[in-house]
Amino acid sequence: MNSIFTYRDNVEGKIGIGKIPDDILHILDEISTEYNAEIPDKNASTYHTWYDHMTPSIKHKVNQVQMNPFWDKLCDHSDKCTKISAKEMDELYYSNPKNNLTNINLYGASTNYDIHRDCIFNFNGIKFYRVLIGLTDGNDNIVTHFTNINIGHKLNSGDVIVFDFDKSTHQVIKEREEHTPRILLKLHYIVCENCEYSQRYVENIKQIYIFYEIITRYVMQVGTDPKTFYQFFWGLICQYSANTYIWEILLFILSAIVLSLHFIFKIAFKYKNIITFAKYTSLIFTGGYLSIVLFYWARYQLTGIR
Secondary structure, three states, X not given: OOOOOOEEEOOOEEEEEEEOOHHHHHHHHHHHHHHHHHOOOOOOOEEEEEHHHOOHHHHHHHHHHHOOHHHHHHHOOOOOOEEEEOHHHOEEEEEOOOOOOOOOOOHHHHHHHOOEOOOOOOOOOOEEEEEEEEOOOOOOOEEEEEHHHOEEEOOOOOEEEEEEOOOOOEEEEEOOOOOOXXXXXXXXXXXXXXXXXXXXXXXXXXXXXXXXXXXXXXXHHHHOOOOOHHHHHHHHHHHHHOOOOHHHHHXXXXXXXXXXXXXXXXXXXXXXXXXXXXXXXXXHHHHHHHHXXXXXXXXXXXXXXX
């Protein structure tokens, strides 16, 4: 059995770019046709449908793709391999990136177009893979690019990209200013190669990934194309977190607040004042952020500008 992976690295993990087996191509075509008819607004930048919310017809077809023996290749020829589908995270995804991505606020979609990793964990002996499968053709514009190894691919019907959910650094790049809608199927598998753990242990680790995904999924979905104050609240968090220097900026802001409390409001740097510093720093920081959110929301209400 040939390997599904085309690149291996201790830092970036395993990455595979290739084609789906011919025996499931017709299933992918059927999924694409059915799902395309469900998308309510083709002008939206994104539209997600997660596995639990798929129609029975589409879910049945997705199950056939999930269970195909092709995914046994994720074990990469290892002995005593435990491979479990994390179908709770699987989704159908409509993407139609806006033009001028570098000149507009992207809010909940910001992290997709910035260099990032999808997750933050590192469980010994456990690998978690995200699988991207193209369901539509006509994409000669949108690249899934793995930055640190300078490898990219434009997903079209039958194409597949597999990458390490925790390690692979990547971003989505739009090469030209023209609308390029795509439909992708995202699958997820947790793999324990040469496994020394019980099935139950691997299942428990899977639940940690699912919980992480539920949180990030909610924040990104609510914050994409915001209209309400609440949506702008989460959307701006995504927008700012995508900034390369976010931690340096936060440290500077918090330091400025603490120094202001000391020099302007004469709160002494003493152990007994730690709670006072924490309380007022939190209040000032939160108030400042809410003021920023209010500005963006009010501007949208008055001018329609996001």
